[in-house]
Amino acid sequence: MKLHTRYLPQSSSTCADEFGRFACDHQPAINEIVKVQSLVAQLRAIVLPACEMMADLRSELVSELFGTLQDCTSKVISELQTQYSAHLIDVDRRRLAMNISDCKKVCAKKKSRINSFFINLMNTSSWEKCSSSRYGDSTSYMTPIPHYDGHQWRKYGQKNIKNSKHQRSYYRCTYKQEQNCMATKTVQQQEHNTTEPGMYTVAYYGHHICKANTGPAPPHVIETSTPQSAMSSDSIIGSQEIVSPHTGSHKILENEHATLQWTEDMQGLLEKIADVPLDSDIWEMYQF
DNA sequence: CCCATTTGACCATA
DNA sequence: TATGGTCAAATGGG
Numbered sequence: 001m002k003l004h005t006r007y008l009p010q011s012s013s014t015c016a017d018e019f020g021r022f023a024c025d026h027q028p029a030i031n032e033i034v035k036v037q038s039l040v041a042q043l044r045a046i047v048l049p050a051c052e053m054m055a056d057l058r059s060e061l062v063s064e065l066f067g068t069l070q071d072c073t074s075k076v077i078s079e080l081q082t083q084y085s086a087h088l089i090d091v092d093r094r095r096l097a098m099n100i101s102d103c104k105k106v107c108a109k110k111k112s113r114i115n116s117f118f119i120n121l122m123n124t125s126s127w128e129k130c131s132s133s134r135y136g137d138s139t140s141y142m143t144p145i146p147h148y149d150g151h152q153w154r155k156y157g158q159k160n161i162k163n164s165k166h167q168r169s170y171y172r173c174t175y176k177q178e179q180n181c182m183a184t185k186t187v188q189q190q191e192h193n194t195t196e197p198g199m200y201t202v203a204y205y206g207h208h209i210c211k212a213n214t215g216p217a218p219p220h221v222i223e224t225s226t227p228q229s230a231m232s233s234d235s236i237i238g239s240q241e242i243v244s245p246h247t248g249s250h251k252i253l254e255n256e257h258a259t260l261q262w263t264e265d266m267q268g269l270l271e272k273i274a275d276v277p278l279d280s281d282i283w284e285m286y287q288f
Numbered sequence: 289c290c291c292a293t294t295t296g297a298c299c300a301t302a
Numbered sequence: 303t304a305t306g307g308t309c310a311a312a313t314g315g316g
Contacts, residue, residue, distance in 0.1 A: 155293060157308060170307070186307090294313070302305090 140203035146187045151208060153185060165191060175210035183208045 147153075153171035161168050166189035173181040183206045190199040 154291095156310095158294070159306060162305065168306085172308095184307095290316090292313105292315090295311090296309105297311100298307105298309075300305100300307080302303100 138205045142199050142201055144198050146200035146202045179210040181210035182206045
């Protein structure tokens with residue numbers, strides 16, 4: 001798989017519209033989109049193997065990821081709503097200045113780039129299951145993006161590992177002290193001669209019990225049907241499962257009206273960022 | 289000054 | 303005893 005990893009702008013910056021006029025700060029929204037990128041990557045790697053065999057441990061992880069993903073997308077929508085409410089008047093003024101034909105052309109071009117943007121997120125952020133149950137309750141994955149997994153971690157150690165060029169980093173949940181959350185993880189870069197460059201092995205130990213990841217939540221719906229352009233060829237198409245965040249149990253969903261909450265949020269996100277100027281830095285994340 | 293990271297020391301286990 | 307996981311003091315950035 002060819003990676004097209006590019007990086008988001010690190011500093012808060014303003015951007016101009018196609019007329020070089022209005023300016024706004026998209027950095028908070030960009031930060032959330034980065035999280036979405038990570039979560040979608042994890043989700044894809046977890047759901048696909050789950051079609052073959054779903055262990056209880058992974059079911060709990062899936063439910064955690066869904067909950068976090070919902071939070072992130074909600075934040076993105078809220079942030080963009082706040083920012084763009086201030087720009088609506090200006091946008092309306094600009095649209096009045098354009099004729100209808102020009103508006104349609106611009107909108108079509110933006111929607112095309114938005115679709116490509118998220119398809120690229122799916123394709124370039126794949127996580128692959130590597131191994132599991134090294135020390136009982138643990139799961140490890142390979143990923144090019146080891147740090148954005150929806151949880152907050154604090155590094156507490158780093159060690160040289162025998163027969164490995166790269167050090168292993170040790171992280172524990174940020175809320176270990178205040179909430180006694182014992183979740184930990186280790187991150188170690190893979191050897192370049194044995195795998196793809198820039199890949200990391202991330203091993204998770206224990207479960208998050210910190211407040212950000214617990215609390216009542218409805219069963220999450222995992223839709224394993226995914227656009228062909230964004231999925232590998234061995235995907236299972238068309239089935240849906242419900243995973244209880246509390247029990248980890250799952251079953252095939254028969255209600256055709258049930259839909260992915262995060263998909264709805266994502267659609268909202270697409271609508272909201274449709275007004276992002278074509279020359280915004282956001283679109284420079286990936287090659288189109 | 290606070291907090292996260294770094295890093296050497298310590299400890300557990302095979 | 304070698305290896306790897308954790309602790310905690312030192313360090314540095316905001």
